Structure formats: structure tokens, C-alpha cells
Amino acid sequence: MLPTLGLARLGSAEPFGFAEVECANGRATLWTPETKIIIPDERSSSWWPLRSIDVEARSLRLKVWLDDIDPFRGLTDPLPPDRLGDREFENWRQLVTEAWEILCADDPSGAAAIAEGMRTLVPMPAAPGWGTQSASSGDAFGSAMVSLPPEATTMAVSVVHEFQHVKLGGLMHLMALSNGDPPGHYAPWRDDPRPLVGLFQGVYAFLGIAAFWRTRRLALSGAERKTADFAYLCARRQTERAVAELSRSEILTRPGRMVAQGMVDRIRDWQADQVPGAVAELADLVTDAHRAGWRIRHSRPTDETVDALVRSWLTGTPEAVVPAEADVELGEDAGWSHARLGLARRMVRAVEPVSSVKDLAAYDWARTVVQADIDLFRGNRAAARAGFVQAIIADPANPDAWTGLGLTLASDHRLAGAVLLEHLGLIRSAYLEVIEQATDRPAPDQFAEEMVARLAFPA
Numbered sequence: 001m002l003p004t005l006g007l008a009r010l011g012s013a014e015p016f017g018f019a020e021v022e023c024a025n026g027r028a029t030l031w032t033p034e035t036k037i038i039i040p041d042e043r044s045s046s047w048w049p050l051r052s053i054d055v056e057a058r059s060l061r062l063k064v065w066l067d068d069i070d071p072f073r074g075l076t077d078p079l080p081p082d083r084l085g086d087r088e089f090e091n092w093r094q095l096v097t098e099a100w101e102i103l104c105a106d107d108p109s110g111a112a113a114i115a116e117g118m119r120t121l122v123p124m125p126a127a128p129g130w131g132t133q134s135a136s137s138g139d140a141f142g143s144a145m146v147s148l149p150p151e152a153t154t155m156a157v158s159v160v161h162e163f164q165h166v167k168l169g170g171l172m173h174l175m176a177l178s179n180g181d182p183p184g185h186y187a188p189w190r191d192d193p194r195p196l197v198g199l200f201q202g203v204y205a206f207l208g209i210a211a212f213w214r215t216r217r218l219a220l221s222g223a224e225r226k227t228a229d230f231a232y233l234c235a236r237r238q239t240e241r242a243v244a245e246l247s248r249s250e251i252l253t254r255p256g257r258m259v260a261q262g263m264v265d266r267i268r269d270w271q272a273d274q275v276p277g278a279v280a281e282l283a284d285l286v287t288d289a290h291r292a293g294w295r296i297r298h299s300r301p302t303d304e305t306v307d308a309l310v311r312s313w314l315t316g317t318p319e320a321v322v323p324a325e326a327d328v329e330l331g332e333d334a335g336w337s338h339a340r341l342g343l344a345r346r347m348v349r350a351v352e353p354v355s356s357v358k359d360l361a362a363y364d365w366a367r368t369v370v371q372a373d374i375d376l377f378r379g380n381r382a383a384a385r386a387g388f389v390q391a392i393i394a395d396p397a398n399p400d401a402w403t404g405l406g407l408t409l410a411s412d413h414r415l416a417g418a419v420l421l422e423h424l425g426l427i428r429s430a431y432l433e434v435i436e437q438a439t440d441r442p443a444p445d446q447f448a449e450e451m452v453a454r455l456a457f458p459a
Helices: 086-106 108-117 152-174 196-219 222-247 254-268 277-298 303-315 338-349 364-368 371-377 381-394 399-413 415-422 424-437 444-454
Strands: 006-008 020-024 027-031 036-039 047-049 052-057 060-066 120-124 143-147 299-301 325-328
Touching: 006 036, 036 047, 052 086, 060 086, 060 108, 086 108, 086 120, 086 152, 086 196, 108 152, 143 152, 152 196, 196 222, 196 254, 222 254, 222 277, 222 338, 277 299, 277 338, 277 371, 277 399, 277 415, 277 424, 299 303, 299 424, 303 424, 303 444, 338 364, 338 371, 371 381, 371 399, 381 399, 381 444, 399 415, 399 424, 399 444, 415 424, 415 444, 424 444
Parallel strands: 060 120, 120 143
Antiparallel strands: 006 047, 020 027, 027 036, 052 060, 299 325
């Protein structure tokens, strides 16, 4: 591989070898005992040039390499070349052209920064059954890996997303944003606990995504506008929660606190944005479901707190219990949030009504969706409550059933609802102990409502 030029295919089966190169008059000749290659030579099958995409919109020019050959274009081990065919390359060129039009129209100053800082796009395989994916590395400033999206708007979002990572990665090479990197932080876009640096990166990336959709939605109408409103509000809610988590950290450096405060200030200006009520309700449900689902899996209550709640139930005494938590459980548990997010997106698009699980049979993400989820997202709280209760009776430890029940009950209790969703893990742990010790098994919904009333918090 000759960086920025291309790949010479020498035809050797040996993993290592030697070649001689002679440069003269703007050309290079490469020799091995078996092969002679003149560079550049577009006609030779032994020479693959590194191709670029060069586009312009509204007087802003973007030129990026489309790198499908460099062995170090991935994030881990060296990769063999994976040459795109002419039709595939043209698909990429067309999508980048259309995405650049969108970025230049919606955010000229942001597009100008991308034109300066983004240098390479690396095609990557799509995630099986789950849309476009992308990635970048702090050690490769200006480069982003992206799977080929279905349309230009998704390409634009992916570029914005990864360029946010690229910018913050560059800043982190220049100065420390924290004094350490402890694990265990909640990130609304991830199903696993994150280190502080990962949380910082995610907050900054989703701030960019929210800003993109905030502007893009204003140029759309109908179903596209509803989808964009949903994407904007979800990203904004995620960023709000994550930046609050980040700002509470006591190990941020002065530059780290400045960056975090800058994000807080920017989001504050978005609070007056109007989003249709039905879309806002779905966005709130999805973000609340993720937070509650994460906590029930990763926030482990102390044994003393669980014992106190169990004792108060078994003895019938209204003992006030202050929730306390042990260390965050770091075990990997990924993919559990896809079902409810996919359901919400499907309902926002409203191509066809969703009334039963059968309506979702074509979607891989819907394998864990139950009828109670559909009832909850359709606003049928009574049916959802009954469905989640039955699911807990069938499997008392089921985190998705407890999360669904918590969401259903929270909508009825408002102030207590936030407490319920934060401490579902404690309530579930107490319930599992109670059904082991009590002669009569309490109804899960009634147990949860009574337990919330017994939780107390220091002034």
C-alpha cells in the first residue's frame, strides 16, 4: 500500500518480501523478481488506485478518499482489501453527493468544518438486521468507517456523528478532559455501562445528531417530518440525560468542565422547540424505557436495602427505606433495547397500524416484542399493565416485563413514577425475596406501588 496513491498487487504468496521502487518524471516503477508495476497505471490489474469522491454544493467543496484497500483502515487487526465494484462506488458517490447537499443547505458552518476535517470514508459491512452502522478512532483523525446507508439523509447523519467523534478525539489528544476513566456510567445510546471517556464521546456525538435533526425536520413534511421530529427529540433527550451524568463527575478537568458546560448551554436553547404530542410521548417512552432497562440490569441495590424492603413487607410495617446501591454491574448485556426503539420508530412512521405482534413478524428487532409492549405504546395502559403482570408471574426476574410494568405504572403516578423507574431493580430484588418467603405471592403491580411509597430520600 502506498498511502494516498493505491495498492500494488505483487502476486506473491509470501507474507513478507522486498520490492524496489524507482521514481522519475512523476511516475514510480515497482519491481519484484516476479512483477513489474508502473504507478499510476489505471489499465493494470496489478494496480488499484485509491479513489476519491469530490463534490461541491453552495460553493463548499468536499473531497474524501473512499478507502477500500488500506490494511489499516479498520479498528483492530489489518484487513485484506475489499475492492468496491464500479456500481458500488457510484452508489457511494451519489449518496455522498446528496448528503453533502443536505449538510450545506442545513448547516453551512458545520459543513465547512467537515470539508476541512473529514478526509477519508471507509466502507464497512452493515449490521445484520439493524440498519447503518459507523465507527471512528481517535488515532485516525479525519477518517470514519460507515456502512452503505439506504438513502442520503442517513449518510449525512453518519458523517455528522463520526465527525463529532473526530473533533473530540483531536481535542483529547491535545488536553485531558478528565483525571481518570472510571467505568460504570449510564449512556442512553448504549446497553452497557461506559467509561467516562466513552460517555464524553457519546454525549458530543449525540449533541451533533440532535442538532442535525433539529434543523433537518423543518425542511420536511408528513410522515418524514414525524420521523425527523422523533429522531430529534430522542437524541435531545439522550443528550440531556447524558450531559447531566457527565456534569456530575468530580474528575473532570477544567477544560472538561468547560466542554460539558458548553453542551449544557447549547441544549438549554432548544427547550422551546415544538414537537407534536404523540411523537413526544413515544420519544419519552423510548428514552424512559432505556434508562429503566439499563438500571434494572446494571444498578445493583445493596443487600441491606433489599432486606429492609422485604422486612417492611413481611411484617406489615411502613418502614421508610433509603435506597442505596453497590457497584455497577459491568457484565455485557447488549441488544435488549432494540425492540422498543424499533417499535416506536415503526409506529411513528405509521405505514400501517400496529395492533398485534403478528404485524411485526417481518422485523428481526421485533422478536422480543410482546403484546403488552404494543398496548403500552398505543396508550392502552390497562391492557399493558395486565400483560406485564402476567409476564412477571410467568418469569418473576424478567427485566423487560418489570421495565414495561414500571413504564405503565409511572404514567399513572407522575411524581412517584420517576422514583419507580429509577429503582425498579431494588423493587424487583425485593419481590424475588418476598415470593421465596411469603406464603401468598403478591401481585407485582400492587407490590411495586406499595414499595415506592416506602422509599425515602435524605434531605
